[in-house]
Amino acid sequence: MxxxxxxxxxxxxxxxxxxxxxxxxxxxxxxxxxxxxxxxSRAIELADEHGLASLTMRRVAESFGVTAMSLYSYxxxxxxLVDLMVDRVAEPSAEPGPPGEDWRAGLxxxxxxxxxxxxxxxxxxxxxxxxxPLGPNVLxxxxxxxxTVGGLxxxxxxxxxVINLVDDYVHGAATSLTGVSLLExxxxxxxxxxxxxxxxxxxxxxDFERYPALTAMWEALGPTEQRTDFEFGLxxxxxxxxxxxxxxxEKGT
Amino acid sequence: MxxxxxxxxxxxxxxxxxxxxxxxxxxxxxxxxxxxxxxxSRAIELADEHGLASLTMRRVAESFGVTAMSLYSYxxxxxxLVDLMVDRVAEPSAEPGPPGEDWRAGLxxxxxxxxxxxxxxxxxxxxxxxxxPLGPNVLxxxxxxxxTVGGLxxxxxxxxxVINLVDDYVHGAATSLTGVSLLExxxxxxxxxxxxxxxxxxxxxxDFERYPALTAMWEALGPTEQRTDFEFGLxxxxxxxxxxxxxxxEKGT
DNA sequence: TTAAAACTCGATACAACGTAAGTAGTTTGG
DNA sequence: CCAAACTACTTACGTTGTATCGAGTTTTAA
Numbered sequence: 001m002x003x004x005x006x007x008x009x010x011x012x013x014x015x016x017x018x019x020x021x022x023x024x025x026x027x028x029x030x031x032x033x034x035x036x037x038x039x040x041s042r043a044i045e046l047a048d049e050h051g052l053a054s055l056t057m058r059r060v061a062e063s064f065g066v067t068a069m070s071l072y073s074y075x076x077x078x079x080x081l082v083d084l085m086v087d088r089v090a091e092p093s094a095e096p097g098p099p100g101e102d103w104r105a106g107l108x109x110x111x112x113x114x115x116x117x118x119x120x121x122x123x124x125x126x127x128x129x130x131x132x133p134l135g136p137n138v139l140x141x142x143x144x145x146x147x148t149v150g151g152l153x154x155x156x157x158x159x160x161x162v163i164n165l166v167d168d169y170v171h172g173a174a175t176s177l178t179g180v181s182l183l184e185x186x187x188x189x190x191x192x193x194x195x196x197x198x199x200x201x202x203x204x205x206x207d208f209e210r211y212p213a214l215t216a217m218w219e220a221l222g223p224t225e226q227r228t229d230f231e232f233g234l235x236x237x238x239x240x241x242x243x244x245x246x247x248x249x250e251k252g253t
Numbered sequence: 254m255x256x257x258x259x260x261x262x263x264x265x266x267x268x269x270x271x272x273x274x275x276x277x278x279x280x281x282x283x284x285x286x287x288x289x290x291x292x293x294s295r296a297i298e299l300a301d302e303h304g305l306a307s308l309t310m311r312r313v314a315e316s317f318g319v320t321a322m323s324l325y326s327y328x329x330x331x332x333x334l335v336d337l338m339v340d341r342v343a344e345p346s347a348e349p350g351p352p353g354e355d356w357r358a359g360l361x362x363x364x365x366x367x368x369x370x371x372x373x374x375x376x377x378x379x380x381x382x383x384x385x386p387l388g389p390n391v392l393x394x395x396x397x398x399x400x401t402v403g404g405l406x407x408x409x410x411x412x413x414x415v416i417n418l419v420d421d422y423v424h425g426a427a428t429s430l431t432g433v434s435l436l437e438x439x440x441x442x443x444x445x446x447x448x449x450x451x452x453x454x455x456x457x458x459x460d461f462e463r464y465p466a467l468t469a470m471w472e473a474l475g476p477t478e479q480r481t482d483f484e485f486g487l488x489x490x491x492x493x494x495x496x497x498x499x500x501x502x503e504k505g506t
Numbered sequence: 507t508t509a510a511a512a513c514t515c516g517a518t519a520c521a522a523c524g525t526a527a528g529t530a531g532t533t534t535g536g
Numbered sequence: 537c538c539a540a541a542c543t544a545c546t547t548a549c550g551t552t553g554t555a556t557c558g559a560g561t562t563t564t565a566a
Contacts, residue, residue: 012450020458029542030532056523069525070544078524126379130432131447134455139464146466156470164429165486169418172425176417179383194384197265202387205273211392213399217409233418236493243492282513283561309552322554323515331553513562523552533542 015080019087019135032073034064039074040084044121047085051186052123082127087135089121094140097148103245104238106148107162110141111170111234118174122182125175152245162241169237173230268333272340272388285326287317292327293337297374300338304439305376310334335380340388342374347393350401356498357491359401360415363394364423364487371427375435378428405498415494422490426483 017023018036042063047055057078058068075081092113097106118125132138145163154162184190189197208215270276271289295316300308310331311321328334345366350359371378385391398416407415437443442450461468 012454016451016454016458022458027542028532028534028540030544032543057525058523067545068523069546072525073543128428128432128435130429130434130436131444134451134459139459139467143464143467146470150466156473159470160474161482161485162489164426164482165422165489168425168429168486169422169490170425171428172421172423173417175381175424175428176383176421179381181383182381183383191384198269198387201265201269205269205275206387206392211396213403214392214396217399217412220409221413229414229417232414233421236415236418236497237422237490238493239496240489240491240493243496244489280513281511281561281563283515285514310554311552320516322517322556325554326514508566509564510566511562511564514560516559517557519556520554521552524550526549527547529544529546531543531545533540534538535540536538 011076014076015083016134018075018080018084019133033066033070034074036074036084038064039071040081040088043081044085044089047123048121051182052082052126055123083133083135086124086127086129087133087137089117089124090135090137090141092117094137094144096144101148103149103152104242107145107166107238107241108234110145110148111166114167114170115174115230118170118178122178125171125178152248154245154248158248162244165241166237169233173233177230264329267329268336269387271328271333271337272386286319286323287327289327289337291317292324293334293341296334297338297342300376301374304435305335305379308376336386336388339377339380339382340386340390342370342377343388343390343394345370347390347397349397354401356402356405357495360398360419360491360494361487363398363401364419367420367423368427368483371423371431375431378424378431405501407498407501411501415497418494419490422486426486430483 021036023036039060043055043060046059046063056068057071060081061068061071064070071081075084093110095113097109101109142163145167146159149159149162152159180191187194274289276289292313296308296313299312299316309321310324313334314321314324324334328337346363348366350362354362395416398420399412402412402415405412433444440447
């Protein structure tokens with residue numbers, strides 16, 4: 001397991017060539033049986049279905065009927081492959097919003113788009129983006145966010161802070177939301193089944209007197225659904241941003 | 254790499270016994286050279302220093318001068334070990350707040366405590382908590398949060414939604430914050446060095462005309478520090494919660 | 507008191523991982 | 537037309553979690 005992060009490649013030029021699709025056609029050897037695009041697409045499919053932990057070079061290769069080492073003529077390492085996967089699935093974040101869209105609607109749209117991406121490709125959440133792949137879609141996504149908050153009269157620092165705030169919330173909420181269903185597939189146990197296992201045992205080990213609020217809640221709600229409400233949180237976050245924008249306007253004028 | 258998540262163990266009773274420290278003393282065989290506490294502590298130290306990916310049963314064992322398989326008499330699997338580690342580092346979240354603390358101060362304190370935990374133990378962020386280990390500290394942390402928002406007249410659902418919102422933001426922000434420094438150690442390249450590699454190459458591949466806002470920002474700020482401001486985001490989130498609490502009070506009265 | 511059961515720990519082994527190295531065969535530029 | 541460049545295959549290495557087995561140790565039951 002080498003790649004749990006992006007930007008791990010050693011050859012920056014090669015990485016950018018791959019990200020921006022600069023594949024010079026005239027190559028010497030035998031015709032290639034595959035393309036980088038194909039490899040990346042298949043890798044995404046496999047990761048979507050079985051998770052990042054199960055995404056191995058061997059499996060990607062096998063799905064094409066070639067050996068693992070063959071892939072290394074398309075992609076220098078698994079790290080680079082993950083970079084390419086991340087930029088590929090970021091495609092929707094580059095889509096333009098409707099004309100006349102105000103900042104709040106724009107941030108909402110970006111947030112929902114990200115949530116969609118995380119929902120469809122949960123493995124993205126496992127990839128640390130400390131150094132995002134500088135591909136067309138990742139850059140376009142950032143550009144779109146910046147232009148959404150660009151007209152508010154905020155400093156660049158504040159613009160970035162607002163964008164990061166929303167992105168951080170979405171990332172965190174998506175992690176919670178996805179974690180549950182991910183575990184159901186990984187362990188083969190539904191959340192309900194899991195609770196059935198633990199619920200009776202808990203009383204044996206836990207002194208519930210020490211957790212009155214928790215006990216009250218479990219009795220009222222049942223421990224079944226502890227779902228994070230994405231929209232609720234998003235609206236609170238945007239309310240907070242709204243207040244900041246307003247007070248920032250007052251000062252600025 | 255089996256354990257990137259908690260709650261993966263197969264024997265629920267054994268898991269709870271370990272979490273709640275129920276180690277029945279009269280055991281038959283030779284005296285044990287170690288204790289579960291020791292093993293968990295050492296594993297945390299190693300994960301703090303070298304990351305979760307480098308935390309292997311062999312390394313933990315070697316640090317005690319025993320073989321990898323010896324550990325399996327203390328802990329049934331690496332999954333369970335990670336569960337124990339998570340509950341252990343959650344200890345600070347059980348600490349009580351000052352008397353008379355209002356809800357906002359309480360949520361702030363919980364958020365900062367979590368951020369501290371993530372800062373000191375970045376590997377926790379890599380562990381999916383879809384099914385948190387039901388140990389004393391995790392439970393106490395949830396109890397503390399619930400009692401913080403318990404006096405606001407919110408429904409249990411709304412209480413949970415508020416708690417999850419703050420936790421989700423903190424998790425997301427911590428992931429951003431930690432990601433950068435984590436990569437510096439993992440790749441041996443500082444963020445500045447990394448940018449130096451990519452910056453000149455970018456102009457070769459990227460048509461900056463297509464990213465005007467991004468270009469303007471990079472020219473103004475330089476791409477060096479794209480840090481997430483934890484406190485900024487936290488205050489916006491709490492502002493949002495505040496508005497919700499107020500409007501909820503109006504309705505409720 | 508003693509035999510058996512229960513336990514710890516070490517040695518060995520296996521399948522799966524990313525990928526280095528080497529080879530055979532194919533295409534193309536000089 | 538041949539040598540350089542390229543693809544894809546075979547092998548191989550070191551690492552991972554952990555199953556299995558065996559030898560030795562302590563406790564319990566008779």
